Amino acid sequence: MPHVRHYHPSDRDALYDVCLRTGADGDDATDRYHDPRLLGSVFVGPYLEFHPDLAWVVDNDGTAAGYILCAPDTRAFEAQCEREWWPELRRRYPLGSFPATSTDEEVVGLIHAPPTALPETVTSFPAHLHIDLVPEVQGLHLGGALVAKLLDALTARGSIGVHLGVSTANIRAIGFYKHLGFDELAHDDTTTTMGKRLNLT
Numbered sequence: 001m002p003h004v005r006h007y008h009p010s011d012r013d014a015l016y017d018v019c020l021r022t023g024a025d026g027d028d029a030t031d032r033y034h035d036p037r038l039l040g041s042v043f044v045g046p047y048l049e050f051h052p053d054l055a056w057v058v059d060n061d062g063t064a065a066g067y068i069l070c071a072p073d074t075r076a077f078e079a080q081c082e083r084e085w086w087p088e089l090r091r092r093y094p095l096g097s098f099p100a101t102s103t104d105e106e107v108v109g110l111i112h113a114p115p116t117a118l119p120e121t122v123t124s125f126p127a128h129l130h131i132d133l134v135p136e137v138q139g140l141h142l143g144g145a146l147v148a149k150l151l152d153a154l155t156a157r158g159s160i161g162v163h164l165g166v167s168t169a170n171i172r173a174i175g176f177y178k179h180l181g182f183d184e185l186a187h188d189d190t191t192t193t194m195g196k197r198l199n200l201t
């Protein structure tokens with residue numbers, strides 16, 4: 001039976017794979033990328049490295065098939081990535097590593113100029129999360145269970161709020177977050193930002 005458990009370092013490669021298999025607005029992005037590890041290097045790796053205590057996975061017969069990852073302090077995380085994560089990736093993937101119009105090169109662009117969260121978002125929602133489950137384990141209440149684990153942990157730490165960015169095209173995930181009590185904070189054609197306050201008094 002698929003179930004939720006804490007992340008273990010041996011899950012790393014499987015989680016990079018989950019990221020790729022859900023990287024096209026929630027659908028499989030395998031055909032979009034020449035380098036299968038690129039997306040995971042940006043959206044999974046630094047969270048596992050810096051905050052493994054806030055990482056849970058869906059274990060499906062011993063293989064990690066989904067994850068929730070979190071940075072509890074987005075500004076501190078951005079600064080730590082700038083010091084300890086991006087430099088090595090920038091060496092490995094210099095600008096121009098892939099054809100200019102390729103999706104791989106778009107991600108290389110993010111590595112060299114990572115976007116930062118809006119000030120008004122981090123003030124009220126300092127933590128941020130990423131969640132992805134492969135299709136085999138979707139719709140089984142496991143995504144909800146992963147979010148519950150994380151919100152409990154953040155609440156216990158005294159966090160005042162958590163936000164996330166979701167592709168505006170990913171209607172299903174936006175419905176999921178709204179169902180779990182997240183509000184829409186901002187949106188444009190590409191990205192919708194959602195947030196949930198914690199430790200309300």
Ligand SMILES: CC(C)(COP(=O)(O)OP(=O)(O)OC[C@H]1O[C@@H](n2cnc3c(N)ncnc32)[C@H](O)[C@@H]1OP(=O)(O)O)[C@@H](O)C(=O)NCCC(=O)NCCS
Nearest residue numbers: 022026132133138139140141142143144166172175176179
């Ligand atoms: C989006 C995703 C995380 C949801 O996880 P899941 O395990 O499929 O969802 P769950 O089964 O845990 O759903 C939890 C609750 O949300 C509800 N829900 C799920 N999707 C919903 C939707 N689109 N609209 C309204 N409610 C929804 C479920 O009915 C369930 O409600 P209940 O517990 O009250 O019965 C998962 O489908 C996924 O990883 N999709 C692909 C990758 C992705 O889009 N990631 C998000 C990127 S920001």
